[in-house]
């Protein structure tokens with residue numbers, strides 16, 4: 179690990195300003211992703227700004243009947259909140275499908291959204307990787323790509339966004355609230371938050387340098403039956419090969435978002451519109467333009483079958 | 495999850511490797527050399543925490559994980575380093591009553607925190623009920639994962655009682671029973687290379703039942 183200096187910020191604006199003013203500075207929240215990457219020298223911050231004292235650890239009602247989840251709320255606290263369990267079941271389910279009990283106690287809402295890909299070549303500093311080292315190439319193309327993306331990828335990068343929580347948040351149309359180094363706030367719809375790689379796979383999200391996530395807001399409850407189904411190589415403590423988050427209303431309409439297949443939680447309006455017509459009808463617009471590799475072509479039928487199982491379950 | 499794919503290593507080999515690793519962390523030479531190469535100097539920072547009821551003040555390289563602070567600085571070597579990347583659970587300790595992986599947390603981030611390690615849970619003459627149950631039910635073979643398993647096991651029962659849901663919880667809005675399925679799922683963050691899982695579950699079941 180490279181040496182770094184450390185400070186605890188005392189206000190969100192001060193934290194944002196501190197990152198903006200210090201070259202090589204980064205925020206640290208739970209540390210469960212950043213420290214992992216620092217040990218491998220994939221991330222090499224020279225200064226860490228700890229956000230634990232910013233009082234961003236509350237879940238509060240919003241004026242329009244939704245919930246505002248502080249950026250520092252732990253995954254365990256969010257999944258356990260009685261309002262989340264009752265009104266946003268898909269979010270509780272997605273969170274507890276991820277990582278382990280120990281990790282979820284430390285992982286935060288903002289840190290989880292910002293977790294980096296699990297592409298094995300991104301993790302191996304001996305390999306070419308455009309995301310880790312822009313312009314160096316992509317060892318995953320033509321390499322071992324079983325876990326990687328089938329849609330939204332590019333010739334520069336085929337990695338996925340690996341997380342679970344964000345898939346449910348995308349389904350719910352959550353909004354991300356931030357503050358920038360000059361103290362201004364803005365709201366980013368989660369649909370615009372994670373970026374597709376194009377020719378710049380190292381640019382992963384809409385945040386500017388020093389911009390701090392302060393909260394994620396959930397809209398007022400959507401009703402319906404909430405499901406999160408995750409398919410993986412072992413029953414627990416593994417990333418998704420494919421995951422399906424769904425809310426289905428009594429009349430059969432609803433929405434779906436897919437994890438494990440793209441550089442961001444994958445949701446397509448035209449696919450949602452087909453929900454009453456069954457999984458095949460949904461998957462056609464959902465996966466239109468998919469470009470799987472030989473290794474991960476199985477994900478195309480797997481999405482369809484997992485969705486079929488989810489729809490059968492919600493109608494049962 | 496990375497597959498180590500390592501060839502067969504003898505138990506003796508593992509122990510020798512462990513000792514070498516300990517020796518290396520006591521000699522900051524390697525770090526100092528890295529620092530010169532990268533042009534960055536190691537930074538020391540002061541931190542105070544309560545470990546097993548005892549106030550501890552340390553001055554540490556900011557890079558020191560909570561795990562290394564416990565093992566190498568406070569010499570509480572019960573807590574183990576398996577993977578150092580959050581993938582095995584051997585380093586599980588309790589911070590302010592919640593279990594975490596101490597390998598993925600910086601010591602300097604724990605100013606003022608209360609840490610409980612396996613040494614603080616019980617002592618050889620006054621075992622924690624979970625420690626006693628692990629012995630009774632043979633909840634280990636080599637014992638390497640055991641301190642982490644026991645810390646996790648104690649926390650799991652508390653988490654179910656506190657209403658934390660899990661991946662196998664049926665009704666999110668009902669009280670969760672302490673069942674086999676719930677305990678197994680919640681223990682998935684603790685890997686046991688010896689495969690003592692079913693005995694660990696028996697130990698947990700006994701503790702959950704006697705304290706119910």
Ligand SMILES: Cc1cc2nc3c(=O)[nH]c(=O)nc-3n(C[C@H](O)[C@H](O)[C@H](O)COP(=O)(O)OP(=O)(O)OC[C@H]3O[C@@H](n4cnc5c(N)ncnc54)[C@H](O)[C@@H]3O)c2cc1C
Nearest residue numbers: 207208209210211212276277285286289290341342391580
């Ligand atoms: C073995 C293992 C298995 C896992 N399995 C899963 C899984 O199955 N599913 C899953 O979804 N996840 C999984 N995870 C990932 C885990 O969910 C993330 O590590 C965690 O959510 C990151 O949160 P954190 O608070 O620890 O982030 P940190 O590591 O502290 O930070 C991550 C990034 O976010 C930035 N950041 C943090 N807070 C803010 C803020 N407020 N504003 C702006 N930037 C910020 C940091 O600078 C850093 O770049 C796994 C992790 C491990 C180690």
Ligand code: SF4
Nearest residue numbers: 297307308316335336
């Ligand atoms: S897929 Fe993306 S993350 Fe993986 S090696 Fe290629 S550029 Fe790097």
Ligand code: FES
Nearest residue numbers: 576577578583597
């Ligand atoms: S040593 Fe911490 S999880 Fe393996």
Ligand code: FES
Nearest residue numbers: 635637686687688
């Ligand atoms: S008892 Fe040997 S690893 Fe668990």
